[in-house]
Amino acid sequence: MEEVRYFIYKYKKSFIVLVTILILIIIALSIIRLITELNQRQGKLAVPINIVPSSAEIQIDGQPINTHKGEIFVTPGDHKIKVSNPGFTTYENSFSAYDWNAPGQYIGLSPESDDAKKWYSKNPRLYKELEQAAYQESVEYGKKFNERWPITKILPIKDPYFTISYRPVKQTGDIYLTIKGTSPRYRMFAIDHLRKQGFEPTDYNIEFIGFKNPLDIKEGSYEQSN
Structure with a gap:
């Protein structure tokens, strides 16, 4: 016990310095990551996205892309989206995003394999919520469009x-x-x-x-x- 106390006392300052350095490194990396993400999003539009199943891979204009808090970021204009997941039908389509309107992408993949069909049968709620979200956005868009015109x-x-x-x-x-x-x-x-x-x-x-x-x-x- 005395040896442990002696060790702590002897290296206490070094330990504090080491922990402080680690904390500063973590903070610096977080800041760098935040700045990088902000630079990558500069000039881009946030597009809401909801994919079922959520493990699916998303490609925009042929490039893999990650979602961030239910959004993807794209440049204004026309884009092609591809969503794929093993055992499910691959989804491919086009969409447009502009400053005045960046419509959400609500995509539910259809199951093909037996395992995918079993997963689908156990998760009908996810597809129902997806349909409701898409419908709600459509209603909101129609309301805003009619108010404007x-x-x-x-x-x-x-x-x-x-x-x-x-x-x-x-x-x-x-x-x-x-x-x-x-x-x-x-x-x-x-x-x-x-x-x-x-x-x-x-x-x-x-x-x-x-x-x-x-x-x-x-x-x-x-x-x-x-």
Whole structure:
């Protein structure tokens, strides 16, 4: 017992120094890791992701990627996602992520092998929760989109003389109203119809389908008569 006390007393300072150094190293490594992660995420968007089974491997644009607290980080634009797990059908699809909307990826792999089917039969709750999460996000997206563009609630409008619809712009979340009419008169009917519904057409970008602007003449597309 005396020997133990002597050993502790003799090397107490060295032990404290060693522990302090180890703590500082751990803190430094944590800071470096945090800075590295922040640099890797710079200019990227957080995309919610939920995969069943959770052990599946995820690839974005052909590169393996790890999730962080239920999210992946991607650059704005179009991407390809691949999810695979032994015994399950491989999932491949494309998705787009932009500043205004980075839709979550909710993917449940279908079982193929007997072991995978047994696992599936024991975990139906995980697939149910996945469906509910995807549905809830879809509802929230629709609500926000309609709040931003309330005119979409009345579209499309189909009249014997004109049709009014809209085309979303995925990069910005904006929309273009599309108006199709067989004559200038009917196109004006469409404009007047929107105003009667309480919407000002000049507040929107409008595309007239089947109509060519006569002022939009390309150089060399006509011959000057003498």
